[in-house]
Amino acid sequence: MLPYIGRRILNLVPVLLGISLLAFSLSALAPGDPALRILRLQSDAPPTRAAVQKLRAELGLDAPFPLRYLRWLQDAARGDLGESYRTGEPVLRALALRFPATAQVAVASTLLALVISLPLGVFSAVRRNAPVDHASRIWALVGASMPSFWLAYVLILMFSVGLRLLPVAGHGTLAHLVLPSVTLALGGAATLTRLTRSSLLETLGEDFVRTARAKGLGSFSVIARHALQPGLIPVVTALGIRLGHLLAGAAIVETVFAWPGIGKFVVDSIYDRDYPVIQGFVLFTGIVFVLVNLLVDLLYVWIDPRIRIEAGRG
């Protein structure tokens, strides 16, 4: 198992190299000049061409693209992701300061999505074509179709403006976490409910489930002990991808709820062409995705014994 994990972590290197090069290229191709933005933000007047050129030189932006990339790579290898053009903070520190808020809402919403979708999906599969199944499918369709910003406003109107139970926006208490988490969870729960249902339906038709039933095991026992575990594999995959996305920030929900996470910060950095932050974020997101996927793979091993054997041999 350990060599397998080691190999996966080593795989990070080419993955990160690839995505950093891609992000660097996209930044270079995108219209906009960071030097111009910085000067516009610092002064009450549009900067002169000469001032822009001077700052470009100071920031090293006048160097050829490969040289800039190599310099950045060299610094990144030493753990220095540079300083934000906008705030002057070290990029690593800026991301680290904002990540806990993002992680809070990502984990809370993922758990909530799981709590909603798992029982609903199972129940829907077991009672196939019953009214509860139809209701669950309709919910899944509606839930997946709702835009998160719209849902966010509806929830604020209901629970903050109408009932005055929860704060409209902000960060700091458990109450502040509720609405952003529910907003993100409902959309995810809808997809996961459908996935759980279809995956479980497939597993329920497998030979080993029929064997378990033939042995005289009760319905609950068959589902809980035999069918559910292998049926969860696609759900775990989707959950991993979702968690990875959320850990990379949810800009729209962060904006609506004034949640001081990484998503809004990075979107603002993109608007202001804050290249060091964009590069650092891409690197960070790459690491998060690879680690979450690794965790998902390890979960497969735990869920399905056949995968355990293959991993052991591999």
Add this chain to the structure above:
Amino acid sequence: MTDKLRGMLAAVVVAALAATVPAGAQTPAAKQELVVAIGADTYRLDRVRGDVALSRVGGPAKTIFETLVRLGRTYQLEPGLATSWEFVGRNTWRLTLRRGVRFHNGQPFTAAAVKWTFDRIAQAGGGTAAIGEGSAKIVDDFTVDITPATPNVRLIEQIVHPTYGIVAPNTFPGPATEAASRPTGTGPFRLVEYVRGNRLVVEGNPDYWGAKPRLQRITFRFMPDANTRVLGLRSREVDFAVAVPREIANELERTPGMRVVRSPVGQYEAVYIAIHGREPYVLGREKAVRQALSLAIDKAAVVRNVWQNNAIVSQTMIPPSMLGEHTRIVKGTPYDPAAARRILDEAGWRSGPDGIREKGGRRLSLVMVVGFPNAEIHRPFPELAQGMLRQVGIEVRILITPDVSSYETQLGKGEGDLWVEAGNQNDANPCFLPDLLFYSKPGARQENEYGLLFGPGPVFDRLIEVCRTTADPERLREVAAQAMALLIDQEAIVVPIAGTFNVLGLSERVQGFLPHPSGLNQGWEAVWISN
């Protein structure tokens, strides 16, 4: 007095009346604490000054820092940390400083603080006031001479901008993350707490030299989303919401317990027409095309349908209150599509098979670039204008830039014919906008993309040079109006669309709030909470 001027004055009076304390015996609440929902936390570290970061936030900066000269609500100059000022020749202003003022850290305010601050402004580029190294010279503890790096008699009108706020010497030595926790000024409020992305809290400064603030504490909560700010107001979580979207303002006004306050005009929406574009963006070079464009846009319809009446038709771009009597020099253009058609006919532009005009095999098709300061603020003006211009045979292709950086790049390349922008006036210099955007003398210190694309040339530049050098305020207003008349009436390079208001939502408990047309210069000293 013209109908136009009367209308403008009426709007100012209505806005002022709406903002003042309502009649009736209101009693102050025991707890004088105000929660204000403002936009995103735009804290940024200026590499040299550090404090500039906060000034971008608008409200909070104005509570903590003060400028030497203040900007009044009709753009008049008022004494601030300087009690008087005079032009002593040789491009130099002498300012007499207020005595008995202390910074929030107890340090006395003297000429040394002015020099310290201005030296840092110089290192950060000097701004529109052209502050250079050594521009500020200490005459004695309470007298300072300021000599801009280039001839600039407009200094006093310019240093009302919050970026010239005076900072306690030798503060902000630390790294970026520590800097915002220690902004130290002389303002009516002092910083209590700054939580990144969440809130900035100030409390009344008991040692303030001026009228003591009535509020004990103001919590500025950062809420980037305008709808959330309004929902916060409706849920009573905040008492005050800035920049209420115009689509919601009228509905909010009807909500019990809420008020909507509109500032006098301090902002504008306008279309600039490129007159120095390169192929294929050269149609704006033809004056007849520019005049037709100007006549074919129904500004009143834009004010009604796009701005939902949170604006007035403006023909000046500069806030009318700044130009005073001289506003009448700028005639503006009426909505007259028939005249637009006639001008185009006379210029040889004939209707093609699809109704779009053609001349010499070339279609009258223009690219309208939208994105400053963002595209959202203009919606749906581009589509409305597109329809209006089509009526006279002008085709408009709309290019929405995804963000301001893309817009600036587009502008730098000059790839567009019509440029839709919204801006504001944050200082007392009536020539600020024409000078900033349209002065184009080759080799000039402030040579930028705007002048290169839109600059009308030597006649206009000479007017701006008068602006920069006249010490007579009346002459200044007259010349500013003449410069705008040249841009709008004679050359039709600028089509002013609307003079727009700051729209603010507040709980009925909030009293004494007087909206400033320049949001950056909003003061909070007179505000109080009623029971």
